[in-house]
Amino acid sequence: MKYITTINDQQFEIEIRPDGSLWVNGEQRRIDFLPLGEASLYSIIADNLSMEALVEERDGKWEILLRGRLYMGTVLDERAQLLAARRSTAMDDSGEISIRAPMPGLVVAVPVEEGQEVEAGQTVVILESMKMENELKVPRKGVVQRISCEVGQSVEQNKLLVTVI
């Protein structure tokens, strides 16, 4: 089985052959890899280097905690990779940006108006959660198309707050 695995934007072609051997970008790797008792904990010995990894899948993304660092990535088999490639060419950077609530909270301020131009990093919503005010910012410049929340409103996680084009 061949996989395209992307970790921190770096791609690896990883093949697990029917004989159980492991190949990375065409080179064979010898790794001793065993699940430990706990659900997502694994022990790895590679070139005498002994490591522990926590490996979990969440919403289609893989999270790997290895040697004090958290890596994020995707693991796609060849067919899924093909589909993903086709989908991403259909999208480009000029699309809508949806500012959603990263956690449940209370909208304390919306310092922008519909139709207003916003710069990258500009705050569009102030959301209070865990007793702190959190500023939600736009990742790039654009125009506020729609404000879908109001001051004083309690919002659930993932609720659409502001749309920027």
Add this chain to the structure above:
Amino acid sequence: MTESAPQNIQKILITNRGEIAVRVIRACRDLGISTVAVYSDADRTSLHVRYADEAINIGPPLARDSYLRMDKLFDAAKKTGADAIHPGYGFLSENADFAQAVADEGLIFIGPPPKAISTMGDKLAARETVKKAGVPLIPGTEPGLRDDDIVAAAKDIGFPLMVKAAAGGGGKGMRIVENEADLPNALAAARREAESAFGDGTVYVEKLVVGARHIEFQILADTHGNTIHLGERECSIQRRHQKLVEEAPSSFVDEDLRRQMGEMAVKAAQSVDYVNAGTIEALVDKDKNFYFLEMNTRLQVEHPVTELVTGIDLVKEQIRIARGRRMGPTGSLVEPNGWAIECRINAEDPYQNFMPSVGTISSIIFPTGPGVRLDSGIYSGYEVTPYYDNLLAKLICWGETRPEAMLRMRRALEEFKIMGIKHNIPFHQNLMSSFSFLAGNFDTSFVEERFSMTTYEDEPSETDLETAAIVATLVAHRKRQLASQVVVKGERDTSNWKWVGRWERMNR
């Protein structure tokens, strides 16, 4: 201060949650005292409920409907026959009306007398009282002024200055203002935050001490007229006025300064006839001038660092004092034993501007070994909710010297693994690599102005990236094989587990 007759305490109700409730329960267990936990609907599965002998539901998740409802807390005390109340920190711990109501209910409040709480809780009264006792203060306005009066007064005090909530604590409602133009907006924001956090939007301003270090003194006072200090804690590593790292002692404080500040702290506590554990917070400028900030009339989050360098269990002392006995220690601390440092492990993402994180902790591995203490309210499978503060755990390390404590902290942080939510362990790891921090060269603006998550963090090595890719792929592959096995049964002659085991072994 009158000597009170010894009070019997057999069962303590803890009007708090999370790690501090667990901490208090542990002290009670050590003393053979029964414990009662209270919990909101959001906290049914919290650790403090699991650790307590009895647990009572006090209503909906929002604190004002549960942990702040005195009537429900007293009902719980009656129902369980508790004879004393420990408030922890936050919630009702610094509410004088609560302390009084506890006494009126015929219960023992494990904390200071209501009068000491109300005096120290009222910034103006606190300043006047300690000033009379000869304690140095930072210039500022009294609370309760209208915005235009504050703006006028601010011109005399000078910028930069700090807007603070009169009912404040924990950094809520605080704003630094660099110039006059920004003051009206800062006042409005601070009022709003204070209103929502404490139900009281009263604010005041104070001169900002530039290059200040936040150094506080632990106080213990009993009903037999003894008031002592247990040395200082350095809490200058803060972000948005939230402490992130505390240590005891402070590398900035020498024996002479400790004696001077300690005497000031004892005087400040005595000026309100303080009893039980409390903390005098002070700012110290680069020339070692110190100013009284406020007194926290409760147990502090960071009390464990003092415990580790004094060997004193502060919660047990609190209970002993509440029982009307003499406190254990016989005098103020002269020389701390070794060095202790505490990292607050919060549910917040240091790579995303410390955005709070909620969700379920999917895996957790706790640090252990020599010199490591963990005060925690979490476990694998625990759900972090948005209703309360985001403190998950406190990791405290002790060493004979500051460098040994730091190196132990580094090691313990490496061992500490939390998955499922974002947390600030990477922040602490970076901090423990910072030369400025290791050299003791920092002040309260260090984290916000001179610290970056990228300074000490190198790019991951190619080998580690590849290893991460390999393990993710192997786990994904294994899952896939296990899933397909359910559908395509008997296609292989060996069991799926054996097969997975085989490719793992073949690569040895």
